[in-house]
Amino acid sequence: MVPTFPLLCLHEEAKPYCYLVENTRDLSYCNLAGYYSSQRKPELYFDAAGRKFRRKLKLKRNFGKWQKVLTYFYWGSIPVESEWYIVGNYRFKELQEQVDRCVKADDDVMTQFIEPDHLTLLVQQARHFEDLYMVLNGAIYNFEDDDSIVA
Numbered sequence: 240m241v242p243t244f245p246l247l248c249l250h251e252e253a254k255p256y257c258y259l260v261e262n263t264r265d266l267s268y269c270n271l272a273g274y275y276s277s278q279r280k281p282e283l284y285f286d287a288a289g290r291k292f293r294r295k296l297k298l299k300r301n302f303g304k305w306q307k308v309l310t311y312f313y314w315g316s317i318p319v320e321s322e323w324y325i326v327g328n329y330r331f332k333e334l335q336e337q338v339d340r341c342v343k344a345d346d347d348v349m350t351q352f353i354e355p356d357h358l359t360l361l362v363q364q365a366r367h368f369e370d371l372y373m374v375l376n377g378a379i380y381n382f383e384d385d386d387s388i389v390a
Contacts, residue, residue, distance in 0.1 A: 339362055343355070348379075
């Protein structure tokens, strides 16, 4: 089953971070290091329909030993296929808490154009996935163009 796009992707690391995924095209390429990392620690994806997904990546071609070495240096991205599987459903409050953890752990990536406290407030005020998506998209990616999120 394929998730409903757009998605919010969460990396569950020591310092968690998240990003937005607009469509399947955004996930059709990755670098080889990212491919191997996703095999060990798959990302968690949240969709607007209230479902959590993970994906298993499959390379669209095989690489020999030397090609794998060269891929780290010369080929920035390689084509991959995604095999999606549902982890379960989520409550919106759970998603807000996950994003809040990412904002607190952020190292001026999500908060480069907006203060962390203000972004946390906007995340807490979101009522559903679309609100949260709009807040993150507006605050992080095109803050200067959106007057509605200025305190």
